[in-house]
Structures are given as C-alpha cells and as structure tokens.
Amino acid sequence: xxxxxxxxxxxxxxxxxxxxxxxxxxxxxxxxxxxxxxxxxxxxxxxxxxxxxxxxxxxxxxxxxxxxxxxxxxxxxxxxxxxxxxxxxxxxxxxxxxxxxxxxxxxxxxxxxx
Amino acid sequence: xxxxxxxxxxxxxxxxxxxxxxxxxxxxxxxxxxxxxxxxxxxxxxxxxxxxxxxxxxxxxxxxxxxxxxxxxxxxxxxxxxxxxxxxxxxxxxxxxxxxxxxxxxxxxxxxx
Numbered sequence: 001x002x003x004x005x006x007x008x009x010x011x012x013x014x015x016x017x018x019x020x021x022x023x024x025x026x027x028x029x030x031x032x033x034x035x036x037x038x039x040x041x042x043x044x045x046x047x048x049x050x051x052x053x054x055x056x057x058x059x060x061x062x063x064x065x066x067x068x069x070x071x072x073x074x075x076x077x078x079x080x081x082x083x084x085x086x087x088x089x090x091x092x093x094x095x096x097x098x099x100x101x102x103x104x105x106x107x108x109x110x111x112x113x114x
Numbered sequence: 115x116x117x118x119x120x121x122x123x124x125x126x127x128x129x130x131x132x133x134x135x136x137x138x139x140x141x142x143x144x145x146x147x148x149x150x151x152x153x154x155x156x157x158x159x160x161x162x163x164x165x166x167x168x169x170x171x172x173x174x175x176x177x178x179x180x181x182x183x184x185x186x187x188x189x190x191x192x193x194x195x196x197x198x199x200x201x202x203x204x205x206x207x208x209x210x211x212x213x214x215x216x217x218x219x220x221x222x223x224x225x226x227x
C-alpha cells in the first residue's frame with residue numbers, strides 16, 4: 001500500500017516568507033508526527049497529533065511554527081516569516097495508533113531559506 | 115524517556131556481521147528498545163524493537179542484556195545497501211497512549227566493499 005507522502009519534496013523560499021508543508025499519512029493511521037532534521041543532526045521532534053488534536057506541541061521552536069490536521073488525515077505544517085535557521089529537512093511520520101506502534105516516515109521536505 | 119548513547123560511526127566489511135551497540139543505562143522497566151535506520155536522503159525506517167527478550171526478524175536481530183542497560187543490533191550479513199545512520203531509542207510502553215520519541219544522532223554505519 002501507499003506509504004507516507006510529503007509535498008513539496010523541495011522548497012526554496014526567501015527569508016520572511018511563509019511556507020506550508022503537507023503530509024499525507026498512511027490510510028487508517030491515527031497518530032501523526034512532525035520532526036525536523038538539520039544537516040548532520042538527529043531528528044528534532046516538533047509536534048504530535050492524535051486524530052485532529054495535538055496533545056504535544058512542546059517541540060515547536062517558536063510561535064512562527066504551527067500545524068493542523070483535518071479529517072484525521074492530512075496535516076499541514078506552517079512556518080511564518082521564515083528565517084535562515086529554519087532551513088532543514090522536515091519529516092512526517094504516522095503510526096497505527098499513539099501507543100507502542102512503529103512510526104512510518106515520509107521522504108521529507110527539504111526547506112531552504114535564502 | 116531514557117537517554118541512549120551510541121558510537122558516532124562504525125565500519126563493517128561487506129558480507130560480515132555488523133554489530134551496533136547502544137547504551138541505555140537509565141532505561142526503566144516499561145521502556146522498549148527500538149531501532150530505526152536512515153539511508154541517505156530518505157526518512158527513517160523501522161527495523162526492530164524489544165523489551166527484554168532477544169528478537170529477530172527478516173532485517174536484523176536485537177540482543178538485549180539481562181540488566182537491559184545495553185543492547186546490540188546485529189545485521190548478520192551486511193550489504194552496501196545497509197550503509198545508513200542507525201538510531202537506538204527507548205520508548206515508554208504505556209503513557210496515556212502517547213509516546214514522544216527522541217532520536218539522537220545515531221551511529222553512521224559504513225559498509226565497505
């Protein structure tokens with residue numbers, strides 16, 4: 001079956017612009033996670049959704065970052081007034097539920113802020 | 115969640131077993147050990163997980179010490195396609211249904227022809 005998909009695969013934007021990154025989880029997966037990975041770094045947790053609600057937003061680095069999920073499926077991560085330090089690969093993962101289920105990752109969106 | 119420590123990098127000859135260690139000395143009784151890997155330019159991929167018994171699947175084996183303070187991921191016959199960064203993480207079994215997963219920088223495994 002189809003895995004987690006993300007779009008766009010690459011995004012180049014100017015500093016100060018807003019960007020939206022999209023994640024389509026595996027059908028039927030209720031839990032969805034956003035991470036980011038800067039060059040040479042590990043994965044940094046951003047936010048977690050169970051259904052449409054986000055019980056843990058603790059990883060969002062600033063109030064410029066927000067995310068939503070609709071219909072228990074697609075999620076959008078929005079970064080407002082992008083800064084150069086926002087440049088990273090943004091990864092989305094989904095799992096069958098939020099318990100002890102392995103996470104399946106998408107290919108990521110490479111964001112470059114110039 | 116318990117912190118894990120892994121070597122930054124390792125080399126392994128193609129066809130030989132790759133043994134990747136992980137220390138998780140502060141692991142608690144309800145935390146599982148998970149391994150993921152990330153091949154260059156791809157998202158992480160689940161490999162295997164275990165609680166206290168050794169586990170084996172089609173990808174790898176997981177050996178967990180009796181005191182559960184360390185584990186070893188074994189790729190029995192490494193191929194060039196196994197070159198990747200390998201992440202060892204620990205996750206609470208039941209925490210109100212939610213688990214925040216923290217990935218460190220992992221071990222970069224280079225399989226050498």
